[in-house]
Amino acid sequence: MSKSQIIILFGRSGCGKGTQAKLLIKDFGFEYLGSGALLRERIAKKDFTGKKLKEVLDQGVLVPTPIMFRIWSEKVEEMRENIKKNGIILDGSPRTLPEAELMDHAFEWYGWENIKVVLLDISEQEAFDRLTNRRICKECGQIIPWTADFRGMKVCNSCGGELITRDDDKPEAIRERLSYFKKDVQPAIDYYKEQGRLIKIDGDKSIEDVYHEVKKVIQ
Numbered sequence: 676m677s678k679s680q681i682i683i684l685f686g687r688s689g690c691g692k693g694t695q696a697k698l699l700i701k702d703f704g705f706e707y708l709g710s711g712a713l714l715r716e717r718i719a720k721k722d723f724t725g726k727k728l729k730e731v732l733d734q735g736v737l738v739p740t741p742i743m744f745r746i747w748s749e750k751v752e753e754m755r756e757n758i759k760k761n762g763i764i765l766d767g768s769p770r771t772l773p774e775a776e777l778m779d780h781a782f783e784w785y786g787w788e789n790i791k792v793v794l795l796d797i798s799e800q801e802a803f804d805r806l807t808n809r810r811i812c813k814e815c816g817q818i819i820p821w822t823a824d825f826r827g828m829k830v831c832n833s834c835g836g837e838l839i840t841r842d843d844d845k846p847e848a849i850r851e852r853l854s855y856f857k858k859d860v861q862p863a864i865d866y867y868k869e870q871g872r873l874i875k876i877d878g879d880k881s882i883e884d885v886y887h888e889v890k891k892v893i894q
């Protein structure tokens with residue numbers, strides 16, 4: 676495996692990105708950089724941007740590109756100074772075409788050339804079905820995906836807790852998230868595709884089969 680890769684993971688909500696990222700982290704020592712965690716970390720600073728971010732996120736509004744990009748590039752700078760891992764998995768960035776272009780400039784600046792762009796492809800309908808049916812453990816918060824392996828599960832397999840549906844998994848909220856993907860994220864994906872950089876993996880397969888394909892990409 677070549678040194679210090681960057682894996683940009685794309686896919687509709689429910690495609691299993693999180694699961695695949697965890698496997699890569701465990702098996703190959705990648706570092707995870709998720710935009711959600713990044714924003715929460717920034718909010719915790721409680722300065723102007725921190726407070727404003729909280730407001731914006733509570734309203735469900737997209738964080739503007741210049742702000743998101745600044746937070747993101749500060750983190751990448753920090754990682755660049757201190758590379759301990761085999762690479763970084765980006766989950767949730769870029770969210771738009773302008774961000775994809777900015778990120779390319781940033782990677783060039785930081786001298787990162789080994790960048791893989793992976794799309795875990797599931798259809799809009801499949802995403803909708805998975806999201807409306809997935810459950811979360813009331814006790815420990817573990818998410819139980821709506822895929823063949825987990826459909827029959829009655830209680831949480833790590834703590835025995837009750838399984839419930841989340842509020843943000845309600846149909847209207849899910850339609851919103853999926854339309855965001857189509858409108859904002861898809862142009863970023865097309866940007867990589869036009870350059871011949873997009874690696875598309877069928878996300879309808881089992882976790883194991885998808886992971887098999889993902890591993891081929893990074894090796």
Ligand SMILES: [Zn+2]
Nearest residue numbers: 812815831834
């Ligand atoms: Zn649990």
